[in-house]
Amino acid sequence: MAVGADANRVTVEDVSMVYDGSNGPVEALRKVSFDVEPGEFVTIVGPSGCGKTTLFRIIAGLQTPTEGAVRLDGDPIDGPGPELGIVFQEYHLFPWRTVAGNVGFGLEQTGMPTDQRRERVGELLELVGLEGFADSYPKDLSGGMKQRVALARALAPDPDLLLMDEPFGAVDAQTRTMLQAELLDIWEATGKTVLFVTHDIEEAVKLGDRVVVMDREPGRVQEVLDIDLERPRSRSDRAFGRYYEEILDRIG
Numbered sequence: 001m002a003v004g005a006d007a008n009r010v011t012v013e014d015v016s017m018v019y020d021g022s023n024g025p026v027e028a029l030r031k032v033s034f035d036v037e038p039g040e041f042v043t044i045v046g047p048s049g050c051g052k053t054t055l056f057r058i059i060a061g062l063q064t065p066t067e068g069a070v071r072l073d074g075d076p077i078d079g080p081g082p083e084l085g086i087v088f089q090e091y092h093l094f095p096w097r098t099v100a101g102n103v104g105f106g107l108e109q110t111g112m113p114t115d116q117r118r119e120r121v122g123e124l125l126e127l128v129g130l131e132g133f134a135d136s137y138p139k140d141l142s143g144g145m146k147q148r149v150a151l152a153r154a155l156a157p158d159p160d161l162l163l164m165d166e167p168f169g170a171v172d173a174q175t176r177t178m179l180q181a182e183l184l185d186i187w188e189a190t191g192k193t194v195l196f197v198t199h200d201i202e203e204a205v206k207l208g209d210r211v212v213v214m215d216r217e218p219g220r221v222q223e224v225l226d227i228d229l230e231r232p233r234s235r236s237d238r239a240f241g242r243y244y245e246e247i248l249d250r251i252g
C-alpha cells in the first residue's frame with residue numbers, strides 16, 4: 001500500500017459490546033461497522049441509550065469491545081494516545097491549572113521545551129479565540145470558553161483524529177451556534193478528521209459530511225447518510241429540512 005494512503009482513516013469493524021448488567025447481559029452495540037475517511041467530519045446521532053457513548057469510548061480506546069476492532073490508519077487503537085484528541089461534554093479541565101497550563105498539559109508530558117510549548121499554546125489560544133486568557137483559571141470562564149480550552153488542549157499534540165462526545169451539550173443555544181461555526185472553521189483550517197457524537201439531529205446535519213444514524217433499536221447503525229449540502233447550513237433551508245426529517249423519521 002502506498003505510504004499515507006490510509007492517513008487518518010478510521011475503520012470500525014464489526015464492533016459489538018455486551019455489558020454484564022445487574023439483570024443479565026445488556027447488548028449496547030451489535031456488529032457496528034463504518035469508515036471515516038481522512039479529513040472527513042462525521043457525526044453519530046441517535047436516541048438516548050442507543051449506544052453512542054459506548055461506541056465513542058471504544059473508538060477513543062477507553063473501552064475494549066466484546067468483539068470487533070477499531071483501527072486508525074490500519075493499526076488497532078489500544079488506548080488513548082497522542083494520535084487522538086478527545087473532547088467531552090463536561091470539559092474535564094484541571095481546575096488548579098491556568099488556561100495555558102491546561103492547553104499545554106499534553107505537551108509537557110511529551111517533554112517539549114518550555115519556549116516551544118509557550119509558542120504552541122499561544123497559537124492554539126489564538127485558534128480558539130482565547131488570546132489574553134492564558135493566565136485565567138477555569139472557574140473564571142463561561143461554559144463556551146471552557147469548551148474552547150478543552151478543544152485547544154485536544155488539538156495541542158496535533159492528533160490524527162479529533163473525537164468529540166456531545167461537546168456543546170452543556171452550553172446555551174446561542175453559544176452552541178457560535179461554537180459550531182468556530183469548530184467548522186477550525187476543521188477547515190487544520191484538515192483534521194473529526195468524529196462528533198450528538199443526540200441533536202439538527203447539529204448532526206449541520207456539521208457532518210456524513211451522519212451515522214443509530215437505530216431506535218439499541219446498538220444498531222440504521223444507515224450512514226451522505227449529507228450533500230454546502231455550509232453554512234440552517235434549518236430554514238429546504239434541503240436541510242429534508243435530511244432533518246429523514247433522520248427524524250428513522251430514529252423518532
Ligand SMILES: Nc1ncnc2c1ncn2[C@@H]1O[C@H](COP(=O)(O)OP(=O)(O)OP(=O)(O)O)[C@@H](O)[C@H]1O
Pocket residue numbers: 019020021026027028046047048049050051052053054055199218
Ligand atoms: N457500564 C454499563 N453496565 C451495564 N449497562 C450499560 C453500561 N453502560 C451502558 N450500558 C447500557 O448500554 C446501552 C447503551 O448505553 P450508552 O450510554 O452507550 O448509550 P447512549 O446512546 O450514549 O445514551 P445516552 O445518550 O443516554 O448517554 C444502554 O442500555 C445502557 O443502559
